[in-house]
């Protein structure tokens with residue numbers, strides 16, 4: 001497993017349990033998001049062999065296809081990604097089957113991935129779209145978990161989502177994103193993720209596209225600060241966090257306080273030791289963003305209980321768009337010291353409207369470690 005695979009593996013673990021949490025918080029979460037997507041103005045297809053019609057029927061490999069296939073996790077489970085030809089195709093004659101066998105270990109986050117790397121341009125809105133079908137409901141799990149993401153290679157940030165399939169209907173999964181640098185290679189990939197219980201799971205995919213939706217003019221430079229109270233100076237020490245910031249708890253074991261002193265207020269989140277994988281607290285602010293604008297995001301974080309015994313901790317950081325159920329950003333930000341860290345990333349807004357800038361301290365990924373983290377100086381400005 002190379003380092004990029006490991007990176008993806010780690011991130012996907014986090015997203016997986018983040019989705020568990022989201023479902024716990026909101027059982028009504030929709031898996032279909034296409035209603036918010038505008039009609040496609042012009043189809044410029046970037047993925048080769050999108051319908052799996054070209055190539056040899058049988059196992060798909062890097063040698064016999066244009067696809068990059070990965071087995072991620074323990075690398076000991078049976079690895080089967082197959083080009084099929086029969087009446088199960090969504091379109092045309094052929095499609096692709098991804099199989100996660102029963103010997104894939106959820107605790108090692110064994111999973112399979114297929115995708116392609118493309119060089120994309122900023123100030124263009126792209127839509128990634130795929131048709132997927134859970135082919136063996138009734139395998140002993142109530143859902144099958146799949147994920148569809150674009151990973152920006154130079155800065156390792158992500159765009160996309162995980163989806164829980166509940167039946168054998170063909171489902172369209174899509175998301176929109178912008179590249180943030182010229183000729184920036186982006187890995188657009190689909191994964192079949194492990195479930196809580198190891199059961200053989202088969203997913204069919206067809207019509208795997210990434211399309212150029214819209215060319216946009218470079219916007220006028222306007223670096224006005226969008227985040228309100230980013231330095232928390234309007235908060236009251238000792239009181240609960242108040243607007244424009246919001247807190248979302250998954251349970252009340254977590255403690256949040258307005259910390260610091262009257263000269264410099266901060267927010268501190270405390271997660272006790274042995275917090276489970278379903279427990280998190282999220283601090284977020286809704287922001288109104290403009291389609292086609294690249295935003296520079298910044299936040300300061302300090303891991304107060306870093307020690308020689310716990311040398312790596314994860315804080316989730318990103319931007320979420322509720323209407324399309326899409327995430328962008330580092331998704332998980334790794335802390336490796338007890339100093340102040342300044343996290344930065346660029347977010348290209350593919351829609352006009354309301355997004356949420358969030359940070360989250362989460363049991364998952366921190367392996368029972370206590371996490372006491374202080375935040376300050378959030379900023380979100382348009383940038384060229």
Ligand SMILES: [Ca+2]
Nearest residue numbers: 051091092094
């Ligand atoms: Ca096809």
Ligand SMILES: [Ca+2]
Nearest residue numbers: 231264265376
């Ligand atoms: Ca402050």
